[in-house]
Amino acid sequence: MAQSSLFTPISIGKLELPGRLAKSATTETRCTEDGFVTDSLIEYYAQIAQGGTPLLITGNAYFDIYSKAGPRQIGADNDDKIPGLRRLAHAIHHHGSKVFMQIYHVGRQAIPRFVGRKDAVAPSAVFEPSLGVRPREITLEEIRRTISGFAEAATRCRKAGLDGIQIHAAHGYLLNEFLTPHTNRRTDEYGGSFENRLRLLLEVYRAIRQRVGQDYPIILKINGSDDLPLRKGLTPNDMVEIARRMEAEGVDAVEISAGHYESGFTFERGRWKGFFSTVTTVGMGTNLPWYHRGSARLLAPILDCGLNRIAGYSEGFNLRYSRLFKQALRIPVICVGGFIHREAMEHAISSSGCDMVSVARALIADPFLYRHMRKGVEGPQCDFCNACYARGAMWPVDCYNEEVRLHRDRMLREGMHSESHR
Template structure:
């Protein structure tokens, strides 16, 4: 079937530094909970990503790899902290490349945003500011620890390059450690890494320089940034200052930025949707089971009210971060990728053709339908995400999957059918 000019924009090539991807639909980072307890890649993790590559997804950004074990967000998270992880990472890369897709490793450190106590026994952050969502109070990192972290990050990037990844993405969004350093509310230091705009940005620039020394100038480095910290009544970053950060990063050789929103403490602006099943799952079968008993009781008693408020404050809409992304697009020459609730071909194509962003990235709709790109190309219908976010409620407790009863049943049947079809990523 012939594509119209507007529809074909989704399959136009895009240059990200020295890397060219054959389309504008990207699989964004998804927490998988599929590695071993020691952070090694498993066959299950490889099979999870093979679906996206088989579907012809232009670029796959993995769930976050930790650069130091102390930076784990959750249990069964993959690591890039030692050379012994390279073989498993290469296995993942090779299967993706066999299908013609590109793959980018996301690197991160949790800082104070730890889902499970076992993930980080000694949480650290820019400053000792308690996370009101999890109740975790970190300790402030010392200068020596910062230097060790920067070096560990650079070494992890080099391991990703050695494993064959096409790029890396530095996670400096959504309230993780680097986001904690950028944000005045979570960074109250009075040394070389806190206070002014330049000092709060220093750790990220230190990492960029250290990474470049190890991977060279041609290896693409992407950065994930917030479009807004969404921290009302607190000293969070607004879009204007985040755009200024992105402009500095561009000057220092960053190949592209991906725009998200919020911290854990913000509530749920990062996952706009319907929260009834999410909250139920979180408490009954998710990480909420590990909350202190008084917190579990309070949430259970107020669950219906919390769901109603969340549904009102953060309803689902496609491209809910576009209002931020387009401001980055106007200020930058490098590609701007927008994540946030995309699922339909029309909304994706409009976001790009209107100049609001250069590419879109997807998590939940691709969990529901790993073959979404193939279905868009063929104008076919696959399982449609209901944005219940039950998949996210299982982070750290069960392997990522669709847990919506109707959609997940459709997903099982669809995968069995689609696996037998040819890869069309270059058609």
């Protein structure tokens, strides 16, 4: 197969990558209850690395109890996590790939009792309708602890030999909530003006940079749009302005996504087949109060229909946003969202829509996607049914589409040593 834009090298800061595909962050739910790396987690990542994917971004790592969303999530909250993270880095490096850890704070998009706490924090006490959570306003002292929590987690990543970190400021989690006027109604120095709403993200970034040094890659995941019509959500132009400021601060790359939970999960555009019944019977929805769970179950077909209208699937669904960032920035722009075909990824890059493509679900279905595209082999194809997402934070990340999973397992059993996988 001829060389193409997808298989040409690119640098993120000083880190060189041989190709332009990244595994986007996916909550793994494969750690111990208290966030330690397990063999299951390592096997999962080793497989994707074996498939040749140049850069793997871990699922959202927490650094304290308020930043955490679910048990078995990956933790970067203590130095005792470093040996496990080192093992993870070794396993990935062994196959020639690089690894960044995504660090986040869940903010108000959490079910507090799911992780054994009594409440959730957010910039302001604005009700979160999808989970039915009213958070309390985070205090200034907690903000200070959050900044150092991010910085300490990043320091652990560097000590463990991971190749970089990603700050998660998208999808309606805490850092996104501070940026967005709809969720940030504060009247102190962290709310109100653009500068004030940007302050937490800037302080988190600066604290991390100070701890990890100038040469360590720090990238940002940010929304291309908040997708909050009729509420005070941020537009693509607002987001580009934020990215410009972060570029001037020294951020090494940005990954472009979109939406909050409240937007109708537009960051996960898909086919939403039986989503609400799965979520409320075996997914995270089982932790919701009975009345919330019951009504979601009762209305499941209508709600699925609604999601299909608001957040239906199309390939490269954030490309229209990433193109704007690409025009405004000099650092690499990574576009995530619905990519599965080599042609679509190549087109995204060659038409200046982005510099790199990242993929979550298509790599869950086919961990060898990168190698398969390179060799022109058709592997298991993700259906974007969102059965994986419906089980997120409860079940180990995996493909739960019967047909696709059978295909993948057969491929892994029979094909691991065949020429197409090498």
